[in-house]
């Protein structure tokens with residue numbers, strides 16, 4: 001069977017040890033020994049299919065051979081989502097790229113899953129259309145990849161998560177069957193949203209697009225503390241419906257870090273900031289600006305000049321430039337009630353102070369009441385043991401967010417210890433039922449999304465992290481003592 | 486205002502800074518053709534990290550070196566890198582590290598040896614540098630290395646490769662038309678050293694730079710013009726660095742020079758025969774992304790009577806590479822061909838009759854691709870297109 005597949009795939013198949021190594025990681029940097037302790041990230045082979053038929057030829061082979069199948073697209077996630085956990089097959093889906101059909105009258109596009117958001121948008125724009133929402137990793141993130149994870153990003157305030165914009169999917173099920181699913185089909189396409197490719201491989205998506213708005217305007221508000229900006233965000237959400245495209249918060253520490261390398265100017269470099277990006281007709285934008293001006297005045301905030309605001313918008317894909325300041329960062333991302341953000345930031349600062357690290361935070365407001373908040377702190381991956389100890393803070397960030405009714409964003413592999421926090425018990429049971437129904441042999445992206453492997457089970461994991469946290473405290477005390485001397 | 490400039494602080498530092506986010510992947514012409522993670526910029530940097538941060542020398546394997554050299558130095562990855570890594574510099578320094586360990590491929594070793602010996606990239610003697618000028622009414626004007634305010638640095642490709650010989654001829658004829666007295670370095674012109682940089686031997690360019698600059702100064706040249714974007718880039722960016730001082734004369738790419746001639750009304754259009762051509766323009770990587778010159782060629786094209794410019798889907802900062810850069814042709818000609826085919830496909834979609842560019846290497850690579858694809862498209866340099874109206 002493998003020989004047949006090798007013949008079909010030719011140069012699009014590899015089992016070369018050199019090549020496979022590149023498929024054993026994603027964005028996150030983790031010591032190899034740690035990954036190997038918990039999983040086997042090195043695939044045995046990689047296929048690069050060109051269409052659903054080719055995918056459906058691989059699945060029966062995997063089933064017969066009991067090989068895990070890991071779909072991989074942009075691999076721009078950081079939780080091991082698209083990294084194998086028990087070797088097997090990586091399906092590199094990046095060659096499934098391009099627009100299949102675009103209908104301006106229906107405002108819909110059918111697209112292959114390996115198309116990036118930037119590619120789709122540059123196809124649509126010259127035709128007068130644009131995507132409804134996209135992740136800030138748009139240059140690498142694929143349509144299929146974003147659908148398979150959280151699906152929240154820029155534009156979500158108005159359009160909701162990606163699943164709301166998708167009207168049909170073509171998937172290859174673990175049975176090898178190629179199915180077209182809709183919101184009403186059996187199973188419905190929603191099953192495949194945010195489930196990390198554990199139920200099948202998406203080979204085509206149909207999604208809603210929209211005409212390019214007449215105009216956009218950008219504003220950047222700054223304040224000495226986050227509370228006023230959060231209030232401003234809430235007021236914008238209440239008073240600018242229909243034109244509010246993006247609301248993005250940066251903590252003062254994050255802005256200051258950027259400023260230290262000239263990556264933002266002194267303003268907003270010394271403040272907490274909130275970007276407010278509007279779109280609509282010129283008249284709507286004028287009205288929006290007036291509303292915003294009154295919010296700013298009422299809350300005693302400051303509005304920076306339009307060029308700085310525009311620059312901030314243009315840098316929306318560039319949050320990673322903070323790595324120029326700290327080449328190694330650890331952190332956690334939470335979906336948090338917007339109401340809790342202020343409290344979260346206060347407690348996070350305390351946590352950072354106790355732990356002797358500066359917490360750098362930014363957040364996208366993704367719905368009228370939710371913010372996707374990312375908190376990062378510097379570490380040094382070259383000092384392996386210390387680095388390992390530093391990872392213990394991620395759990396503390398999550399615990400803090402969970403206490404405030406937040407949930408870790410995305411599951412993948414590394415967040416499986418938190419599945420019970422992310423889903424309530426009925427939801428988790430339902431997800432497991434679907435998995436058993438569609439993938440009884442458990443070959444699709446195993447150890448992701450539902451159940452942690454033994455060493456990541458909450459009790460063991462928490463114990464491990466607490467131990468590392470305690471060792472970390474010793475490091476911190478030592479460092480403080482040195483500093484005092 | 487904040488700084489958007491790409492930065493390079495050293496191989497190990499930048500390899501650590503790389504977030505492995507993969508934004509570089511879809512825009513990389515090599516990854517687009519090969520499709521493997523190892524061929525993507527982030528893949529190359531991942532292993533560079535192993536070698537230069539984790540000091541795993543074994544990772545510098547033949548397979549890896551092959552991947553490191555399968556890069557056209559087009560800088561598309563630099564344009565999108567959210568961590569602002571000057572990736573072009575990174576690839577060059579990576580090649581230096583490979584060379585320093587004596588692990589460069591045979592093809593590079595030969596290239597370097599040839600340049601150092603012959604002072605040009607061809608197998609021919611440097612004495613034949615001006616053979617292309619034989620076609621001129623008065624070829625003598627260049628053989629004497631006369632002094633003049635304007636000097637023409639012809640470049641190795643234009644000097645030695647008959648396929649692109651029309652380009653220097655057109656340029657000097659246009660200059661003549663504009664009553665510009667121009668001289669060359671004659672057979673004393675040495676390779677600018679660009680291929681040595683691409684092969685990882687920057688130190689070896691010093692002698693070439695010193696020689697070329699000295700000759701320019703001896704001839705009293707005030708403005709140096711070159712039709713080759715790679716020579717231009719080397720003169721503008723590398724020479725001041727390697728010589729440790731700014732150049733005392735101005736350096737222009739031919740497109741900038743032509744744009745000035747047009748703007749200053751130096752060209753007499755009265756006997757110009759309108760062309761009636763729809764053209765599309767291919768931005769050479771070393772002229773566009775690597776030197777920031779996008780407008781000058783477009784200005785020239787817009788001013789040529791009877792020429793209509795239509796843009797390709799990927800243009801200016803986002804232009805696709807032709808595949809001919811980074812010495813890739815020397816190590817993997819098939820890859821160059823595949824990349825060029827994709828560019829031709831895009832040019833054909835514009836329905837233009839002529840694909841114009843401003844680089845001898847692009848002309849060569851794209852012409853071959855047009856033939857291979859039997860595309861109904863003529864490829865020419867901007868100088869040739871302009872001269873056509875007076876021919």
Ligand SMILES: Cc1cc2nc3c(=O)[nH]c(=O)nc-3n(C[C@H](O)[C@H](O)[C@H](O)COP(=O)(O)OP(=O)(O)OC[C@H]3O[C@@H](n4cnc5c(N)ncnc54)[C@H](O)[C@@H]3O)c2cc1C
Pocket residue numbers: 027070071072073074075076077078081082093113114134135136137140141142143144145146147148149150151152153154195196197198200201202203317319320412445448506
């Ligand atoms: C700088 C930066 C900014 C980011 N911003 C955001 C953001 O705003 N919002 C956000 O949600 N995320 C964000 N992310 C995380 C990530 O980039 C996105 O979630 C992205 O959409 C993932 O897509 P991908 O193509 O990289 O998928 P991958 O990482 O390759 O895969 C993600 C998951 O989907 C599965 N998968 C991929 N394709 C398919 C398919 N066709 N069929 C079945 N399963 C599949 C994989 O197995 C894996 O489980 C960001 C990341 C970075 C580095």
